[in-house]
Amino acid sequence: xxxxxxxxxxxxxxxxxxxxxxxxxxxxxxxxxxxxxxxxxxxxxxxxxxxxxxxxxxxxxxxxxxxxxxxxxxxxxxxxxxxxxxxxxxxxxxxxxxxxxxxxxxxxxxxxxxxxxxxxxxxxxxxxxxxxxxxxxxxxxxxxxxxxxxxxxxxxxxxxxxxxxxxxxxxxxxxxxxxxxxxxxxxxxxxxxxxxxxxxxxxxxxxxxxxxxxxxxxxxxxxxxxxxxxxxxxxxxxxxxxxxxxxxxxxxxxxxxxxxxxxxxxx
Amino acid sequence: xxxxxxxxxxxxxxxxxxxxxxxxxxxxxxxxxxxxxxxxxxxxxxxxxxxxxxxxxxxxxxxxxxxxxxxxxxxxxxxxxxxxxxxxxxxxxxxxxxxxxxxxxxxxxxxxxxxxxxxxxxxxxxxxxxxxxxxxxxxxxxxxxxxxxxxxxxxxxxxxxxxxxxxxxxxxxxxxxxxxxxxxxxxxxxxxxxxxxxxxxxxxxxxxxxxxxxxxxxxxxxxxxxxxxxxxxxxxxxxxxxxxxxxxxxxxxxxxxxxxxxxxxxxxxxxxxxxxxxxxxxxxxxxxxxx
Numbered sequence: 001x002x003x004x005x006x007x008x009x010x011x012x013x014x015x016x017x018x019x020x021x022x023x024x025x026x027x028x029x030x031x032x033x034x035x036x037x038x039x040x041x042x043x044x045x046x047x048x049x050x051x052x053x054x055x056x057x058x059x060x061x062x063x064x065x066x067x068x069x070x071x072x073x074x075x076x077x078x079x080x081x082x083x084x085x086x087x088x089x090x091x092x093x094x095x096x097x098x099x100x101x102x103x104x105x106x107x108x109x110x111x112x113x114x115x116x117x118x119x120x121x122x123x124x125x126x127x128x129x130x131x132x133x134x135x136x137x138x139x140x141x142x143x144x145x146x147x148x149x150x151x152x153x154x155x156x157x158x159x160x161x162x163x164x165x166x167x168x169x170x171x172x173x174x175x176x177x178x179x180x181x182x183x184x185x186x187x188x189x190x191x192x193x194x195x196x197x198x199x200x201x202x203x204x205x206x207x208x209x210x211x212x213x214x215x216x217x218x219x220x221x222x223x224x225x226x227x228x229x230x231x232x233x234x235x236x237x238x239x240x241x242x243x244x245x246x247x248x249x250x251x252x253x254x255x256x257x258x259x260x261x262x263x264x265x266x267x
Numbered sequence: 268x269x270x271x272x273x274x275x276x277x278x279x280x281x282x283x284x285x286x287x288x289x290x291x292x293x294x295x296x297x298x299x300x301x302x303x304x305x306x307x308x309x310x311x312x313x314x315x316x317x318x319x320x321x322x323x324x325x326x327x328x329x330x331x332x333x334x335x336x337x338x339x340x341x342x343x344x345x346x347x348x349x350x351x352x353x354x355x356x357x358x359x360x361x362x363x364x365x366x367x368x369x370x371x372x373x374x375x376x377x378x379x380x381x382x383x384x385x386x387x388x389x390x391x392x393x394x395x396x397x398x399x400x401x402x403x404x405x406x407x408x409x410x411x412x413x414x415x416x417x418x419x420x421x422x423x424x425x426x427x428x429x430x431x432x433x434x435x436x437x438x439x440x441x442x443x444x445x446x447x448x449x450x451x452x453x454x455x456x457x458x459x460x461x462x463x464x465x466x467x468x469x470x471x472x473x474x475x476x477x478x479x480x481x482x483x484x485x486x487x488x489x490x491x492x493x494x495x496x497x498x499x500x501x502x503x504x505x506x507x508x509x510x511x512x513x514x515x516x517x518x519x520x521x522x523x524x525x526x527x528x529x530x531x532x533x534x535x536x537x538x539x540x541x542x543x544x545x546x547x548x549x550x551x552x553x554x555x556x557x558x
Binding site for chain 2: 051053077078079080081082083084085087089091092093094095096104105107108109111115116157160161164
């Protein structure tokens with residue numbers, strides 16, 4: 001049994017758009033997987049389904065053998081606790097301090113009524129402090145989140161996800177809002193920590209170069225289907241053509257990739 | 268391609284574009300006519316007339332003569348001196364001052380009560396939080412009804428229920444606030460960014476935790492600001508509740524009026540206006556720092 005098993009995942013939106021056609025995937029602990037594909041290929045939908053934030057139309061998703069796609073609210077909360085999610089827009093609570101934001105990652109492990117008054121025992125606080133230290137922001141623990149830079153915000157968001165002590169980390173375009181240099185740094189931190197903890201990490205990426213640099217497995221999605229699943233070294237021109245140049249003629253794949261990345265920055 | 272072209276706009280009349288004066292459109296003319304009709308009707312309905320104003324002028328002048336200069340009927344007040352248990356300090360204090368202080372006490376407790384009562388209504392009237400559309404619409408209806416009832420009516424009801432005095436006024440202010448404050452709270456909650464709240468929920472937090480950590484921190488500054496606005500309103504409102512015996516400075520104002528002590532009335536009003544101005548300014552300063 002793999003840590004994560006996805007079988008025949010299909011998602012059809014109410015407007016009839018088929019975001020995922022039939023996706024099957026297996027992944028084990030410690031893997032760092034980049035999901036690449038054009039905007040609208042279904043990457044975000046896939047991640048949201050795995051996180052239990054969206055119900056698929058059909059198919060199965062099992063985390064440690066437990067079914068996510070059909071879980072009820074209580075089971076789903078228990079699953080959420082083990083799955084860290086990193087968002088493109090960070091989604092920090094801006095008026096709280098960096099440390100308070102990381103402590104939010106402990107809420108699932110601290111369900112008592114005292115948590116509503118801000119009570120976290122020393123162990124919870126120690127875990128949060130350690131994760132903030134690992135992303136290099138312990139000295140900014142007391143600073144309000146809205147005073148942090150974009151790169152710092154995403155690092156706090158990573159620390160929040162790590163504070164959950166997850167078995168699975170999902171990152172939906174984690175660095176798409178950052179400049180290229182910062183993007184590489186933040187992604188470097190994320191993949192380093194994920195590797196240290198041996199936590200399965202799946203991240204949607206826009207840039208093939210980043211996927212090559214930081215992932216040890218790449219899944220290419222086009223039109224809601226997996227068209228490539230293999231090592232980053234296998235991403236040659238015909239493969240990139242399959243992933244990116246699906247229905248429009250482009251002079252070369254690299255250019256199409258660039259154009260795709262450029263257009264999707266604007267959203 | 269030809270089928271997709273939109274219908275051509277009517278040809279612009281070149282001559283009309285060259286008119287030196289703008290010509291009102293039919294809509295503008297109609298709107299002006301409606302406003303004019305409403306104004307004339309209202310003038311007629313209120314019996315407003317320039318003649319009555321001119322005729323009343325001498326009476327008004329007489330009134331102005333009788334209120335100036337303002338007068339403060341001072342009352343000796345005995346104060347204990349801190350550190351000297353036997354010593355007593357006797358200070359002449361305008362009779363209105365204790366009532367002004369009572370008005371402030373009423374506004375403070377009335378606001379506290381209003382905040383406590385409005386909070387649950389605010390949650391249920393927020394579209395993004397209400398557990399069911401029916402509850403949302405039901406709560407909004409209750410708030411609308413509450414808003415339609417003037418504070419003074421609540422004061423009459425509570426004077427009948429708990430007797431004359433500031434407690435009736437406090438209840439009137441608190442209950443009377445639900446309609447406005449509940450709606451403002453709901454709007455503050457609806458204005459939050461749903462992203463962080465979703466992120467909190469996605470960590471495995473319970474619904475209550477998601478509210479406390481994902482929703483409340485975002486809505487709180489606006490809610491606190493609205494609460495202070497209510498306090499300002501309550502200070503002003505509490506000055507008239509005394510008219511129906513619900514405590515506060517209104518009681519002594521009505522006494523002065525019924526005894527024709529207009530100079531004392533104006534003296535008291537000056538102090539009330541000063542108090543309201545200072546409170547509004549202070550509260551405004553705090554609100555500015557909060558957002």
